[in-house]
Amino acid sequence: MNRIEKSFHQLKVRNEKAFVPYIMAGDGGLKSLMERILFLEKSGATAIEIGIPFSDPVADGPTIQEAGIRALKNGTTLKEVLSTIRELRPIVSIPLILMTYMNPIYAYGIGSFILDAKKSGVDGLIIPDLPIEEEEMILEPLNEASIELIRLVTLTSPIDRIKDIAERGRGFLYAVTVTGITGSRTSFNESVGEYLAKIVDVSPIPVLAGFGISTPEQVKEMAQYCDGVVVGSKVVELFHNGSLDKIEELISASKVTNVI
Numbered sequence: 001m002n003r004i005e006k007s008f009h010q011l012k013v014r015n016e017k018a019f020v021p022y023i024m025a026g027d028g029g030l031k032s033l034m035e036r037i038l039f040l041e042k043s044g045a046t047a048i049e050i051g052i053p054f055s056d057p058v059a060d061g062p063t064i065q066e067a068g069i070r071a072l073k074n075g076t077t078l079k080e081v082l083s084t085i086r087e088l089r090p091i092v093s094i095p096l097i098l099m100t101y102m103n104p105i106y107a108y109g110i111g112s113f114i115l116d117a118k119k120s121g122v123d124g125l126i127i128p129d130l131p132i133e134e135e136e137m138i139l140e141p142l143n144e145a146s147i148e149l150i151r152l153v154t155l156t157s158p159i160d161r162i163k164d165i166a167e168r169g170r171g172f173l174y175a176v177t178v179t180g181i182t183g184s185r186t187s188f189n190e191s192v193g194e195y196l197a198k199i200v201d202v203s204p205i206p207v208l209a210g211f212g213i214s215t216p217e218q219v220k221e222m223a224q225y226c227d228g229v230v231v232g233s234k235v236v237e238l239f240h241n242g243s244l245d246k247i248e249e250l251i252s253a254s255k256v257t258n259v260i
């Protein structure tokens with residue numbers, strides 16, 4: 001079992017839902033990256049999604065865009081992020097998932113990027129601008145490195161496409177719960193529960209809901225339809241403001257026992 005499978009297995013045994021926080025690497029400096037990963041593991045995160053700052057983050061809303069700008073201003077590079085993770089890996093046991101657009105990977109070189117990610121102990125990759133039709137170019141080296149490509153499905157994906165993506169899926173399936181970019185929402189489309197249930201139904205791997213989730217109530221609400229949640233913008237904002245207790249509250253909300 002790889003680290004991601006192991007984590008989901010443990011959740012099942014404990015009858016808990018997954019909580020995967022997203023953080024922007026280099027926001028607050030690389031030392032903060034280390035401290036935040038350690039804090040999130042200690043607070044009960046299932047895995048951590050680590051964002052690589054990039055100048056054109058097309059899927060991101062203002063909170064994450066601004067965090068990316070702060071990280072770039074700090075001079076954060078992909079190479080440094082990978083070596084920071086490598087340094088931490090021996091003392092962190094939860095899965096670490098990198099989220100990056102394709103461009104920084106190209107700039108680094110696909111082969112050397114995957115090799116370095118492997119050496120750092122990266123468990124998974126989310127590449128939002130890599131559609132399944134294009135993933136061939138990166139799949140083989142990823143498989144060789146045993147790094148899981150986490151795929152996304154969206155509210156507007158037809159069911160046949162969702163099925164296809166779910167069947168190829170590794171690690172977990174990321175179900176995007178809004179049409180649009182990342183960032184807090186006050187309400188969701190009323191059919192979101194139905195959408196998540198449909199995905200869970202066809203997916204052989206765990207399904208996590210993400211985008212727009214920012215309160216403990218929303219964590220509980222979304223988690224009842226699937227295997228857990230990803231929370232990005234809110235976590236980025238709370239770290240930036242130093243409200244660590246609020247991050248703990250969000251994580252605790254996912255520990256409610258399975259209601260369905």
Ligand SMILES: O=P(O)(O)OC[C@@H](O)[C@@H](O)c1c[nH]c2ccccc12
Pocket residue numbers: 022049051059060064099128181182183184210211212213230231232233234
């Ligand atoms: O910020 P939100 O609305 O909580 O959404 C999660 C999200 O931030 C994180 O998973 C993410 C950040 N950037 C992305 C780009 C694409 C897909 C996912 C992401």
